[in-house]
Structure formats: structure tokens, C-alpha cells
Amino acid sequence: xxxxxxxxxxxxxxxxxxxxxxxxxxxxxxxxxxxxxxxxxxxxxxxxxxxxxxxxxxxxxxxxxxxxxxxxxxxxxxxxxxxxxxxxxxxxxxxxxxxxxxxxxxxxxxxxxxxxxx
Amino acid sequence: xxxxxxxxxxxxxxxxxxxxxxxxxxxxxxxxxxxxxxxxxxxxxxxxxxxxxxxxxxxxxxxxxxxxxxxxxxxxxxxxxxxxxxxxxxxxxxxxxxxxxxxxxxxxxxxxxxxxxxxxxxxxxxxxxxxxxxxxxxxxxxxxxxxxxxxxxxxxxxxxxxxxxxxxxxxxxxxxxxxxxxxxxxxxxxxxxxxxxxxxxxxxxxxxxxxxxxxxxxxxxxxxxxxxxxxxxxxxxxxxxxxxxxxxxxxxxxxxxxxxxxxxxxxxxxxxxxxxxxx
Numbered sequence: 001x002x003x004x005x006x007x008x009x010x011x012x013x014x015x016x017x018x019x020x021x022x023x024x025x026x027x028x029x030x031x032x033x034x035x036x037x038x039x040x041x042x043x044x045x046x047x048x049x050x051x052x053x054x055x056x057x058x059x060x061x062x063x064x065x066x067x068x069x070x071x072x073x074x075x076x077x078x079x080x081x082x083x084x085x086x087x088x089x090x091x092x093x094x095x096x097x098x099x100x101x102x103x104x105x106x107x108x109x110x111x112x113x114x115x116x117x118x
Numbered sequence: 119x120x121x122x123x124x125x126x127x128x129x130x131x132x133x134x135x136x137x138x139x140x141x142x143x144x145x146x147x148x149x150x151x152x153x154x155x156x157x158x159x160x161x162x163x164x165x166x167x168x169x170x171x172x173x174x175x176x177x178x179x180x181x182x183x184x185x186x187x188x189x190x191x192x193x194x195x196x197x198x199x200x201x202x203x204x205x206x207x208x209x210x211x212x213x214x215x216x217x218x219x220x221x222x223x224x225x226x227x228x229x230x231x232x233x234x235x236x237x238x239x240x241x242x243x244x245x246x247x248x249x250x251x252x253x254x255x256x257x258x259x260x261x262x263x264x265x266x267x268x269x270x271x272x273x274x275x276x277x278x279x280x281x282x283x284x285x286x287x288x289x290x291x292x293x294x295x296x297x298x299x300x301x302x303x304x305x306x307x308x309x310x311x312x313x314x315x316x317x318x319x320x321x322x323x324x325x326x327x328x329x330x331x332x333x334x335x336x337x338x339x340x341x342x343x344x345x346x347x348x349x350x351x352x353x354x355x356x357x358x359x360x361x362x363x364x365x366x367x368x369x370x371x372x373x374x375x376x377x378x379x380x381x382x383x384x385x386x387x388x389x390x391x392x393x394x395x396x397x
Contacts, residue, residue, distance in 0.1 A: 008346035012317030013354060015346065017273040021183050032182045034203040070316070079314035079354065080177040080271060084203030092133070093386045097318040108319055109383075115321035116382030 016078045024076020027064070030054035031081035040088050069100050120218075120295040123165040123302050124376065124396055125369045126158060127333070127362040128251060129389040130174065130244040130306040135206035138250055154379025154391045155251055161376045161393055162252055167302035169215050170261045171222075171288065173364045174244035174306040175270040177202070180236075186272050187234035189284060191226065192265035193219035197241045209246045215262035218295055222264060225291035231284055241265055248306045261302070270307070270358050278348065279341040281360045285367020292368065305365025307358025309380070310351075311387035320353045321388045327380065329359060330392050334375050337366045355387075362392070372397040 007015070014020065021028075030051065033039040043050040051061040063071035067089065072082055086096050098108035134151075137143065143152040179202050181187065195216055199209045223235050249259050266288065269275055276284070285303075292301050309329070312320040329352075332339040340348075340363060348357050366373075376393035383389075 008344075008350070010317070010346070010350045012315045012320075013312065013349065014315060015273045015349060015354070016271070021272050025183060028183055032178055035179060035201050037201060040203070069314070073314055078178075078183075078271065083313070084178065087204035093313060096313070097386055100314065100318045101316060111319055112321065112383035112386060115319075115323060115388070 014073065020076050020078070022076070024060070024078060026055045026057065027060040027072065027075055027077050028081040030056060031077070031084050034084035034088060044088060069096055120292050120297045120299045120301050122289060122292055122369060122396060123167050123300050124373070124394050125303040125305065125365045126248075126252070126391075126393045127305045127365055128248050128391045129308060129384065129387060130247050131385045131387050131389070132202070132204055132206050132243045132247075133385045134247050134251070135243055138254070139207045148384075150381040151379075151384050151389050154377070154381070157377040158391065158393045159252060161395070162302070165302070165395075166300060167261055168299040169218055169264065169301045170249065170304050171218070171264045171266060171292065171301060171368070172245050172248065172304045172306065173266045173268060173285070173288075173361045175358055175361060176267050177242050177244065177271070179242035180240040181267070181271075183272060186269055187267065188269045188276050189231060190234040190236055190239075190267040191219060191223055192236050192239040193223060194237055194239055197239055197245070197263060197265060199242070199246050200240050202242055206243060209250065210257045212241065212246070212249065212259050212263045215264055217297065218292070218299070218301075219264050221295045222288065222291045225294060226287050229287040229290065231287050239265060244306050248304055268361055268364060270360055273345070275345045275357065275360065277345060278343060278360060278363055281364045282337060282341060282367040285364040286370070288364070289368035289370050293370070303365050303368040305361040305363075307361045308352070308356055309359060309388045309390040310353050310356035312353030313355055313386060315354070317353070319386055321382055322352055322356070323382060323388060325351050326388050326390060330378060330380065330390060333362060333366050333392065334373060334394060337363065366394070369394060369396050
């Protein structure tokens with residue numbers, strides 16, 4: 001993978017490159033299907049069966065069923081497609097941001113506001 | 119020949135759609151963002167564009183990872199919005215301009231930009247919301263449109279210098295179009311934000327303000343940075359500033375700032391607005 005090239009290391013960040021696109025293909029494809037309301041309903045009715053239908057591997061399925069965003073990213077998930085899964089659970093970007101950074105939603109929102117004051 | 123009246127760059131966060139649908143423009147959270155737009159609408163009323171060329175990135179409505187074009191140009195009579203999966207209202211269709219689309223395609227490929235052409239193309243919030251912000255509540259939208267999609271989803275992304283040159287080629291194409299149409303170029307996305315990972319919520323006000331300033335006076339300034347460096351400086355989605363740079367590339371010669379606004383936060387994003395007029 002990656003032809004031995006050095007990747008830039010950015011703390012807390014993984015670039016969604018070819019390695020991740022290969023790794024996460026099934027997970028992202030499932031999330032892409034959530035553009036359809038029928039598919040969202042089918043997922044909600046039986047998340048586990050829906051993950052199997054789209055061929056998610058064990059790591060991807062466990063991440064989806066536990067709703068752990070960092071685990072979904074580690075399994076190759078892309079933020080834009082994962083956001084469609086978040087939408088099914090009514091999670092907005094501050095919910096997702098708070099979960100990933102280990103703070104409460106209010107704390108996460110306060111951090112964003114603080115970034116505007118610097 | 120067609121005339122480029124100017125360019126406008128603007129943020130495209132999905133929740134802007136919900137705020138519009140719920141009439142929250144004067145809500146304290148949204149007001150600093152929405153209050154940026156009246157001067158731009160006034161300028162548009164004055165320069166009267168017939169066509170808008172929109173440079174943006176799709177977020178998994180039209181394009182998936184099965185086929186991911188670096189640059190794609192719409193060539194349809196009409197562009198439809200559709201369910202994006204995150205619960206924002208679907209907006210009515212937008213009128214295309216097939217003559218300009220095919221002139222752009224001919225000219226860009228002659229200029230060695232081997233773009234993907236799309237006679238069917240769904241347009242997501244990154245296309246629809248800027249039009250809603252510039253021409254609020256006007257359905258159908260009063261301008262014809264041409265969507266130009268830039269990949270900012272799957273790395274490697276096109277380099278900043280390449281995006282600027284792509285924008286220059288778009289500008290040359292528009293200005294060589296045998297038409298008396300007036301064209302506004304719109305670039306959407308940014309500014310600094312990062313949705314995913316332990317660095318989620320990253321914002322860089324200092325860099326954003328420098329970028330907005332330099333985009334007017336010295337647009338090549340940002341091309342000193344590689345795409346990974348831009349991610350480090352602006353976040354994984356802040357890199358959508360490539361769409362702003364492409365838009366700026368389409369404006370030849372000196373430009374002047376018509377109006378700018380910058381506000382943190384809208385959702386997880388540092389929101390920016392910058393309208394420029396060709397001097």
C-alpha cells in the first residue's frame with residue numbers, strides 16, 4: 001500500500017486517501033445508500049442485517065452497531081458518508097464532534113465559539 | 119463575448135438549509151452569518167448576471183467512491199437536488215445552460231483539462247444553498263446555472279496551483295463564449311473546519327482571514343502550501359478553500375472586494391463570504 005511514500009502526520013487526523021478508500025469501501029457504500037428514505041428505514045428496522053447485506057467486515061459492523069465514530073473512521077469510514085448514518089440517529093455535527101473529542105456537546109460548542117474570539 | 123461580472127465565495131454548511139426552512143435568519147445564532155448577505159444581493163441586483171457557474175464539491179449525493187472525478191462539468195438542461203440523508207429540505211430544480219456547458223467542455227479540454235462531462239447531475243447543498251443565500255426564496259432561481267465539481271473528498275485532491283489554473287481556464291472559456299450573457303462565478307465551501315477525528319472542531323481564524331485577504335490581492339499566495347499542509351492549517355474540510363481559489367482563478371487581472379463577512383461558528387465551521395468584482 002502507498003508505495004512506501006511518507007505520509008504527512010497531522011495529529012488527530014487521517015487523510016481519506018486510497019488506503020482508506022479501499023479499506024472502507026463497503027462501509028461507505030452502505031452509508032451512501034442512506035440517501036434513500038427506504039434504505040434508512042430498512043437499516044433502522046434491523047441494523048445488523050443491513051450491515052451484513054452490504055458486506056461490512058466485523059470491525060466495520062461492530063463500529064456501526066456501537067455508534068462509535070472514531071471506530072468507524074478507523075475502519076475506513078469517510079466523514080461525509082458517515083454523516084448520513086449520523087442523520088438516522090438524529091446526531092448533528094456537534095454531537096459527533098463531542099463524541100470524537102471526549103467532551104460534552106456543550107463543551108464542544110463552547111470550544112467552537114472560543115475559536116472565534118482568538 | 120460573454121462577460122464575467124465577478125466572483126463570490128461562500129460557505130455551504132448543510133444546516134444553513136434548515137435555518138432558512140425554519141426562518142432563523144434573525145435568530146441570535148444565525149444572524150451574524152445571514153447579515154453578511156444583503157450587500158452581496160444588492161451588488162448582484164446591480165451587475166445582473168444571467169448565468170452562475172458554481173464551483174463546489176459534492177458530498178456523496180451525485181458521486182460515490184466507485185467513480186470519483188477530480189473535475190466534473192454539468193451539461194444538463196436542468197439540475198435536481200435530492201435527499202442527502204441528513205434531513206435538510208430538498209429544493210426545486212435549477213435551470214442549466216447547455217450552450218455554456220458545452221462551450222466550457224470544449225474549451226477546457228482544448229486547454230488540457232480533461233474533465234468528466236455529466237448530462238445528468240444531482241446537485242447537493244454545496245450548489246443549492248449558495249443560490250438560496252444570494253437569491254432567497256426565488257424559485258425558479260433567476261439565473262441559469264452550470265455546476266463544476268471539484269473532488270475534495272478522496273485524496274489525492276488537485277493541488278492548489280492546479281485549481282487556480284483550472285479556474286483561469288474556466289475564465290478563458292467563459293470570456294470566449296459567443297454570447298452576450300453576464301456570468302457570475304461562485305465558489306463554495308470552507309473556511310476552516312474539521313468534522314472527523316480527534317481534531318474535530320479545529321478552526322484557524324488567523325489563517326482564514328489571511329487567506330481571504332490574499333485571495334483578493336495575491337491569490338497565488340496559498341499555492342505555496344501542499345494539500346496535506348492545507349489540511350493541517352484549515353482542517354480536513356477546510357481544504358474546500360480549493361473551490362474559492364478555483365473561482366478566483368476565473369477572474370482575470372486585478373479584482374476589488376465588494377463585500378466580505380466572516381463568522382465563527384456555523385455548525386462546526388468558520389463561515390466566510392467574499393464577493394469580488396473584476397476591476
